[in-house]
Amino acid sequence: MKRTISAMVEKGSLNHNSREFYASNVDPSRSYLNIEFCREDIRDVYHELFDDAQERFNAKQTRNDRRIENYYGKICSSKQEKPFHEIVLQIGNKDDTGIHTELAETAKQCLTEYAKGFQARNPTLRVFWSHLHMDEATPHVHIDFVPYITGSKRSMDTRVSLKQALAQLGFKGGTLSATEWNQWAQSEKQVLAEIMQEHGIEWEQLGTHEEHLSVLDYKKQERAKEVRALDTTIAEKQTRIDEIEQTLQSVQQQVVDLDKIENVSVKKTLLSDKVTLPRSDFENLLSAAKQYVVYRRQDDRLQGLLDAANDKIKQLEGVIGELKQKVSKLVSKLSNIEFWHSQELNEVKSESREVHRENLMLKHEQKGLMNLLHRYGIDPAKERIREHERDER
Numbered sequence: 059m060k061r062t063i064s065a066m067v068e069k070g071s072l073n074h075n076s077r078e079f080y081a082s083n084v085d086p087s088r089s090y091l092n093i094e095f096c097r098e099d100i101r102d103v104y105h106e107l108f109d110d111a112q113e114r115f116n117a118k119q120t121r122n123d124r125r126i127e128n129y130y131g132k133i134c135s136s137k138q139e140k141p142f143h144e145i146v147l148q149i150g151n152k153d154d155t156g157i158h159t160e161l162a163e164t165a166k167q168c169l170t171e172y173a174k175g176f177q178a179r180n181p182t183l184r185v186f187w188s189h190l191h192m193d194e195a196t197p198h199v200h201i202d203f204v205p206y207i208t209g210s211k212r213s214m215d216t217r218v219s220l221k222q223a224l225a226q227l228g229f230k231g232g233t234l235s236a237t238e239w240n241q242w243a244q245s246e247k248q249v250l251a252e253i254m255q256e257h258g259i260e261w262e263q264l265g266t267h268e269e270h271l272s273v274l275d276y277k278k279q280e281r282a283k284e285v286r287a288l289d290t291t292i293a294e295k296q297t298r299i300d301e302i303e304q305t306l307q308s309v310q311q312q313v314v315d316l317d318k319i320e321n322v323s324v325k326k327t328l329l330s331d332k333v334t335l336p337r338s339d340f341e342n343l344l345s346a347a348k349q350y351v352v353y354r355r356q357d358d359r360l361q362g363l364l365d366a367a368n369d370k371i372k373q374l375e376g377v378i379g380e381l382k383q384k385v386s387k388l389v390s391k392l393s394n395i396e397f398w399h400s401q402e403l404n405e406v407k408s409e410s411r412e413v414h415r416e417n418l419m420l421k422h423e424q425k426g427l428m429n430l431l432h433r434y435g436i437d438p439a440k441e442r443i444r445e446h447e448r449d450e451r
Contacts, residue, residue: 060262061150061161063250064198065243067143072100072187072202084193088157091192093166095173098186100142100204104130107184107206111216126214139218142186143205145243147172147250148198149259156196164257165197166190172250173199179249182206182223 080086108129116125126132133141149155149165156162169190177185180203187202205223208216221231224238229245231238251261 059161059258060260061155061165061254062262062264063247063254064146064148064151065247066146067239067243083195084191086193088193093170093190093192095170095188095190096185097188100186101130103184103186103204104133104141107204108214108216108218111214115214129214133218139220141204141218142202143183143220144200144202145246146198146200147246148196149250149254150196152195157192157194161259162192162197164259166192168250168253168257168259169197169199171253173201175249176201179246180227182226 080089112126112129119125130141133139147169149168150161154161155165173188173190176188177183183203183205185201185203188200190197190199205218205220206216207219207222207226210217210219210222221238224242227242229238229241231241247261254261
């Protein structure tokens with residue numbers, strides 16, 4: 059039998075891979091079938107790989123602004139490199155190798171063997187997160203890794219670089235289609251194909267144009283849609299931020315410039331009490347007057363809102379005071395009820411003990427009288443029968 063192999067690069071969602079959350083295409087009832095090969099904190103991996111190199115690099119710097127304090131943070135904000143990369147591999151598609159087909163278990167075995175040998179084959183790709191999923195449409199494996207090189211002559215001697223990490227594995231870029239990544243991915247497919255061959259599955263190579271859309275390709279398209287939607291949201295938020303910044307700039311430009319007002323030069327006109335002033339000073343005064351009117355109106359409006367808020371606060375304080383008084387009365391009443399209830403309970407217990415004591419005494423006296431009657435041959439029960447017969451006559 060023949061099956062295709064899909065290998066693609068992903069941005070990587072660690073929480074999705076480890077099922078910290080469930081996407082719509084996941085069946086949680088099957089998640090127990092997943093396999094977790096590796097799960098390490100990426101920050102710990104960065105400390106392991108780069109701390110020594112970072113220390114050596116900083117020791118050579120004479121300027122503090124060239125020092126690297128947090129290499130992981132530096133890479134996260136880099137435009138050239140990513141903090142990690144992910145490759146996803148799948149055998150067949152949902153129709154011929156889906157989780158409900160007979161071949162699903164064989165595909166799982168092949169992918170498991172492939173994932174376990176990944177780190178040994180790729181020593182410059184430090185694996186820190188690796189999962190095989192059996193709770194989606196088709197078995198597939200996610201492998202997340204940090205690509206790094208040693209002996210670098212630029213920046214830190216040990217640093218992140220996907221291109222150079224693949225080059226150190228023997229994959230050198232050529233044409234546009236034969237990039238380091240494409241050559242390496244093709245090599246990894248070949249490794250998986252050899253494992254499949256041992257399990258009786260032949261690799262069906264479709265060439266450069268696949269005739270069907272695999273599950274991985276579908277996921278890639280859906281994620282591209284999500285990215286476009288996020289880009290639109292970000293653009294909208296950025297537009298809103300720009301509007302707010304423009305409003306702030308407009309408000310700042312409307313602030314009264316006291317220095318300009320203080321520097322206004324006034325000249326008296328001849329034969330009149332009127333004064334003259336330069337046009338620029340006049341415009342400053344006019345602008346200041348307009349701004350004063352605006353601020354005065356805003357101040358009056360804000361003062362009105364403040365007064366209304368204070369009135370509401372006073373009203374609420376009054377309501378709270380009334381509620382506190384009611385609560386205090388209820389607490390006092392409850393205390394009295396508990397006190398009298400306790401008193402009555404004690405009295406009832408006391409009366410009960412007294413009745414019990416009297417009852418014991420009466421029983422003791424009854425027993426003594428019965429013994430006395432029996433001593434003189436008198437049976438109370440027979441006497442009651444005789445009395446009853448005499449009454450009937």
